[in-house]
Structures are given as structure tokens and as C-alpha cells.
Amino acid sequence: MVKPSLARGMRDFLPTQVYERNYIFNIIRTTYERYGFQPIETPVLENLSVLSEKYGEEGDKLLFKVLNSGEYLNDIDSETLQLKNYKKITPAISEKGLRYDLTVPLARYVVMHRNELVFPFKRYHIDKVWRADRPQKGRYREFYQCDADIIGSPSLIYDAECILLFDDVLHQLKLPDFIVKVNNRKILGGLAEAWDFSDQFKDFVIAIDKWDKIGEDGVIRELGGKGFSEAKIHAIQQLFRVKGSNSEKINTLKGLLANSPIGNKGIEELEIVLNYLAATTLYQAEIELDFSLARGLDYYTSTIFEVVIKNYAMGSIASGGRYDELTAGFGMPDMPGVGISFGAERIYDVLCDLKLLPEMAASSVKILLLNFGEKSELHTFSLLQKIHRSNIGAEVYPNATKIAKQYQYAEKKGIPYVLIAGENEIENNQYFIKNIITGEQIPCTPENLISTLASL
């Protein structure tokens, strides 16, 4: 006997949970469709040559790798094996891995199918991804991402559309106040240029990204630890003084970036995006420029966004950004893209926690046909088929156990009605449809059973 167990970070879902999760997926999917995105599918497994080095060093550590098939040890010389150096052995025994996100596979897909696609290519993809991270709340090793991306256009109208998508979807999900934080990587690059630490850009980005969490002192400490000089830290501290409305923030930043062409380009892009948004009326999204927003993934080059819930201790529930060179690594330059992703698992956790999931029918079955025993069972079974053919969900109880139990079955499955059609009813040509909640009994004849059911 094997004790049943789940691999770390993996989860099962009960039927009611799947219904609830599908509610979220359906809202996202139909919204994507309405904006003109089309679905694609890609394999769960990709060659590691495609996945590696796209996510930064940390990301690569979190890739689930799949062992080669067959006698995979034959191809390694015993010397390498002796060294026990996993960095050398891993590529020799594993050449495939589980996808880490849906964006890098998309880049690969676009390059491979470039002649079959319509550009700008708007695609959505709702599927599982895997990360070998240590699990904790809101963090799983297997989870869904709900991506929408536009490939092949530099137009910032799409960046603005991404924000409309955040607003539209999260509004439909009835999420409470949320903030869309927006920044532009070129601004961060410009600051690095203006303050002369482009060589330590990555350290800078990681440090300021934690501002929300560890505060100004924490960021300063971290920068100091990474070898930033006092003067540079002092310069960076100016970032923390950028306050006020979005336009005030932009003005302040223009001063800081006066001598940086790249930085000014970032500001300009940001202003264009905000200008597009100014022409719209958002449901409830609050747009906040946040120059400490950085995003860890290496591939972002321009606009970046992240959605957080106000006053709620949870990481971002959606995020995204513009990447201009993602396909370049696959030999296809000049293919800019922008996209977003909803973290459906986190959204589900939040909606559960805040009790914002609507009551939904746990079953799509409308009526349970009670089983009163041998003499009426065949009749009941024929009714079952008639109801199905009328496109109404129905089930028959499989045996003539006591009625109380049959009622409970219906109740637990969320079936709203039961049909009472036993020997007496069949003989009298009168059935009863009973509402399981109210107890009300609606009489009907064999002839009008279907129409009565359909009208309920």
C-alpha cells in the first residue's frame, strides 16, 4: 500500500472549487476575446535552450527540468560525473523543462509561425505554468497564468489598452479598490545613466523594487551592501522625494533626467500612455506612477505595470509590460510586444478570503429523477432520456434507497428540483416536480413535463 500524497506545491481541486475558478477564467477569457485576442496553445514542455537565460539567473534556478529518456547517463564522461558539478551535468542529462511562464513560449511561437500570423498579433493564453519555488501563501509550484499579449507593434495605444483590460476584468470580478502601478524601464535606465551606475543597473532595480516592503532605509542599506557609493545613494534618494499627482511626479522626474536621452524617452512614452487613458473613463482602477516599480523579469524594456489590492497583504495579482527584444534571441529582431497576465490563483484566494465569489450552481443538472423501485424505474429511465434530448440537465438516482437519501444527494449536488414519478403517479398520469428548497410541488402531466421543466 502506498500512502497517497501530493508533490510539494501541487494541489487538487474539488468540483465546487473548479466551478469557482472557471468563473474567473471565463470572465478573463470573454474579455480577452472582446478586445480581439485569439487563443493559442503551446506545449507544457519546452526545450531548455528556449527557456534558459530568459528569466535571469534566479529564474533559471526555478525551472523544473525533465530528465532525458533512455540511458541518459551514457552520454556523460565519467570525469564530469565524478566532479559532481550540477551545472555541467544538468545540461547533459536534461534538455527539456516545464514552462516557467507563457511569454517566452510565445516569443518562440511567433518566430516559428511568423508567416502564418496576422500582425499585430493579439493572442491570449490561459494555462498552467510551473516554478520550482518554495511554496507559501499565494505562491504555488503549479499555477495558472492568464496572458494577453500584442506582438509586432510599437504603438503605445496597446500599452494603454492593457490597463483598460486590468480595469475591465477586475471590475467584473468585483474586486475592491485596486491600484495599477505604472513605470517605464527606460526611466530607470535613464536614472542609472544620469547618476552613473549603469553597470550596476540590476542591483539598483532589485533594491528599489523593495521600497514598498523594506522602506527607504532598507533600500539604502541594500544599495550600500551592493557597493553603491554614498554619492550615488544620495542621488537615488531623490527618487523617494518624488511625490504628488502623476503630472507633478513627471515634472519632478523631468528635472532629474534632464541630461538623459533614454530617460526622457521613457517619460515621453509614459505621457503618451497616460494621454490615451485620459480619453477614457476607467471603472475603478487607480493609476499610480511608481518609479520604484521595477519587475524582476529581465525581458521588460519599456512600460511596466503591476496591479495590487489596496490594504491587502498579497503580492501583485496581475502584471505586465512591454518588451522590445524578446524574439531577438530567436533570431528575429524588431518585433516589439506588450502584454499582461492575471494571477488567477491569487485572485481566487483574494475572492475567497473576501467572500466575493458569487453563489453559483454547483451542478448544471436541473432535476433529479427519484428512484421508487423496480416497477417505475424503467419509466423513469425513459423520462431521463427525454429530458436530456430537450437539452435540460437531469440525473436519475441509481437505486431505490430511501427517499431521504435521494433528497440529500440532490441537495448536496445543488440540484434544485426532484421529479416524483412513482407507480401511483404513472398510473394517474400526473407527476410532481418538487422544489427542493421551498418544498413546493408542481404537478405536471407526461405531456407537459418538458415544457414545465423548461419554464422553471
Place this chain on the structure above:
RNA sequence: GUGGAUGUAGCUCAGCUGGUUAGAGCACUAGAUUGUGGUUCUAGGGGUCGUGGGUUCGAGCCCCAUCCUCCACCCCA
């Protein structure tokens, strides 16, 4: 990958300073009620106390290791 907390029935938990056959509530099954349930009453099934070692006359309780979950880092949806 680093550090910390936890783990007793399907679920929520109790179990004294280590001492006979490990308990409760809910859930489940059966009966009271052979065709109209969700109330009540009665009876019943279910645990190698996460797993593997160790200490002890004796371990759910103490020690070590390991796994899961949770928390903080790293990083991220």
C-alpha cells in the same frame, strides 16, 4: 536555496510532569420512519498519533533525521 513554526479520525480540535484497549464535535453508515428529506433519538464504522530511526520497563508526549503545510528571506502570479 537559507532561517523559523507546525503535523492526532474525512474536517475542526482535546490529550495532564511519558503510564492500561487515544477522545469530543461535525461529517459518514444503519435503525426509529417499507413513497415525501433536512429536527430529534439510538446504535455503529473509521486513527500503525506525517514517515523512519533512537532514548526508556513503557513514547501521541522526549531526542535525531526526513516529508508535507505555513511564515520570513531570495525571487515572483
